[in-house]
Amino acid sequence: MTQLLPAPKTVNRQVAVPDAVPTRGSDYAGLLRRVRQAGLQDRQLRYYGWKSAIIAVAFVAGWAAFAALGDSWWTLGVAAFLAVVFAQIAFLGHDAGHRQIFRTRRANYLFGVIAGNLGIGLSIGWWTSNHNRHHAHPNTEDADPDISGILAFSGDRAANGKGLRRFIFRYQAWLFFPMLLLEGWSLHYSSVRAVLRWPIPNRRLEGALLAAHAIGYLAAVFLVLSPGKALVFIVVQQGLFGLYMGCTFAPNHKGMEVLSAGDSTDFLRRQVLTSRNVRGSWFTDAALGGLNYQIEHHLFPSMPRPSLRRAQPIVANFCAELGVPYVETSLLDSYVHALRHLDSVGRCASDSASDENRRPADLVGR
Numbered sequence: 001m002t003q004l005l006p007a008p009k010t011v012n013r014q015v016a017v018p019d020a021v022p023t024r025g026s027d028y029a030g031l032l033r034r035v036r037q038a039g040l041q042d043r044q045l046r047y048y049g050w051k052s053a054i055i056a057v058a059f060v061a062g063w064a065a066f067a068a069l070g071d072s073w074w075t076l077g078v079a080a081f082l083a084v085v086f087a088q089i090a091f092l093g094h095d096a097g098h099r100q101i102f103r104t105r106r107a108n109y110l111f112g113v114i115a116g117n118l119g120i121g122l123s124i125g126w127w128t129s130n131h132n133r134h135h136a137h138p139n140t141e142d143a144d145p146d147i148s149g150i151l152a153f154s155g156d157r158a159a160n161g162k163g164l165r166r167f168i169f170r171y172q173a174w175l176f177f178p179m180l181l182l183e184g185w186s187l188h189y190s191s192v193r194a195v196l197r198w199p200i201p202n203r204r205l206e207g208a209l210l211a212a213h214a215i216g217y218l219a220a221v222f223l224v225l226s227p228g229k230a231l232v233f234i235v236v237q238q239g240l241f242g243l244y245m246g247c248t249f250a251p252n253h254k255g256m257e258v259l260s261a262g263d264s265t266d267f268l269r270r271q272v273l274t275s276r277n278v279r280g281s282w283f284t285d286a287a288l289g290g291l292n293y294q295i296e297h298h299l300f301p302s303m304p305r306p307s308l309r310r311a312q313p314i315v316a317n318f319c320a321e322l323g324v325p326y327v328e329t330s331l332l333d334s335y336v337h338a339l340r341h342l343d344s345v346g347r348c349a350s351d352s353a354s355d356e357n358r359r360p361a362d363l364v365g366r
Helices: 026-039 045-069 075-095 105-120 124-136 157-161 163-170 172-180 183-197 205-223 227-253 267-273 282-287 295-300 305-322 329-357
Strands: 010-013 324-327
Touching: 010 045, 010 329, 026 267, 026 305, 045 075, 045 183, 045 205, 075 105, 075 124, 105 124, 105 205, 124 183, 124 205, 124 267, 157 329, 163 172, 163 329, 172 329, 183 205, 183 227, 205 227, 227 295, 227 329, 295 305, 295 329, 305 324, 324 329
Parallel strands: none
Antiparallel strands: 010 324
């Protein structure tokens, strides 16, 4: 496979470690003290209040426009709009799952189950369990569920792929964005499977709210649109929702260091070395749900979203003092880096296939 794109430009901040820096065992504690002194762990209810209100209005307005347009192909524009709104609701559910919004577990859970299960049809219980494992073991083989799916992120996994999986590994850089169109369906499937099979708390409540979402969503679509238009609407809305979510997740860890199972790297370095920040403006913050501050988010998962921007220079300077590489890049370059990594790993599947297909006679005399 030919190389896709040239190497991206990134900022890698690293300097010699000064004498005043804490010892390795207390590195994270030292950073945590600075963050707490800046008040960055305090709840931001006003922010989440107006943010939730705006998204709720957009949600209602989208469905009102859908009903007003009636049985028209113009509703596909509404489908695209609702894909964005669904993603913004997912970001709020993400924040609630990390207990960024309220002080109590119960309040965050209730917010998350309404936004996730009822609002967009994703189980907050499944997501929290799955996502917490990712945070505990980012980019770690056999431990991080985010790198154990349909794509390969290490050469060993790509080389061991068989059949269809090997084909996907080989061309995964080219298939990446098209496959993101299926991400929404994958999230819904995982949610339903978890509610049916996993011992998640409040299974009945979560199942009932998932069912309520599905019934309400399908009823609205099929009552307003003819069957053909309804199916196209669902495909477009869910496809763009998945694409948006996948494009938000892609810059965070893909192409960063992959740790072997059982790696003993300390918490601070494990989170920083496997994560990448995306530079940008307030629009980038809103579009990516604050996940462009991935390093800060992984170091302080319960930090409210609006505090991440303020934490960024504190964390960057602390990493510079320690000599820990801190990677940040533009959004475009983050995609370039991720695709180049997927392409490089995919070559291992190609090389493995070539070795297996080589005839014994080809090896005679070598």
